[in-house]
Amino acid sequence: MMDSDAKYQVCSRCVSDTTIPDIEFDENGTCNFCHIHDKLDAQFPLDERGKQKLDQIVDKIRKDGQNQKYDCIIGVSGGTDSTFSLYVAKKMGLRPLAVHFDNGWNSESSESNISNAVRKLGIELKRVNANFEEFSDIQRSFLKASVPDAEIPTDLAIGGVLHRTAMENGIRWIISGRNFRTEGIQPLKWSYMDGKYVQSVQEQYGHLPLMTYPNLTIPDMIYFSLINGIRSVSFLPYMSYSKEEMKEILKREVDWIDYGGHHFESLYTRFVITDILWAKFGIDKRKVQLSAAVRSGKLTRDTALEILKTPPSGDPEITRMVLEKIGFTEEEFEEILSLPQKTFLDYPTSYPLIRALKWPIKLACSLNLIPMIFYEKYLGARI
């Protein structure tokens, strides 16, 4: 994209480049995201120590939940990471409750992946449906706000639903499908998540008040973690499976179906990746995931660079369907595409509070109360 720019640079180790905001390179031309990866890599060793650590975590989850119907809760989307987490939890003898937040945009394959997985594994599923009128008003607001965070209302709502369902059922542990080795580390200006951000964008651009939206603000998170003792953990960073290896196991064990694209379990997600992030902002998030695969030795750097030569391609039929369902005319959408680009820094958020709490957050991370990636992502960058 920026090949003509004299300052254009690609990391000498991964495929992250100067289209990624706030990227920095050391004297060897290695980027700051590679350095974050190495720090996390040291904390999650894939040898015997990692295996022991995972066993300890699973024992603790089992002990904390011994008098409850469920000992952990897992949010499922039908995608690889969440389905694989469900599979691992069951294999390790846990008693998870699967929860699916339906924002109204599920594809048929995501629906079948969820129902096949819970049936095959014998796990109870709780579905939580968004109030579509209110939810799509929030989605429209984020498009009007002209920020790349169009999927944040969904991601945050999943967190809100999981925490509330955990509290209602006396569950202490939320198992996430996060994995820096396959997902990589998103720059903050491409993906910033915070409940106050949703409130302020909705106040400014929305038509409806936040009534049923399961928001998750920083005070909510403090309440859930400190008062209710709810903790989050991911099993995947302790395991060395690549995406492809996980997919093969899931196809074999739980009749899982591949969508043919990362996060294409939802039509809206696909629309955001191609029609918003790429078409409007020139953001290609595959750079983050491919960089992760290269750092983890699952893909060569040359292959990743080759893949990136083909830009994310949209589908006019999906664009038309999404605009119709969300309630924008083509003219209104054209207007949105031409708005000046903004980031979360243009709106009131809890970011100043997060920065003010830098040292307590670092302490909480070192005590494993908050995942270390939170500190690295929200407080590691100099912006």
Ligand SMILES: [Zn+2]
């Ligand atoms: Zn790098």
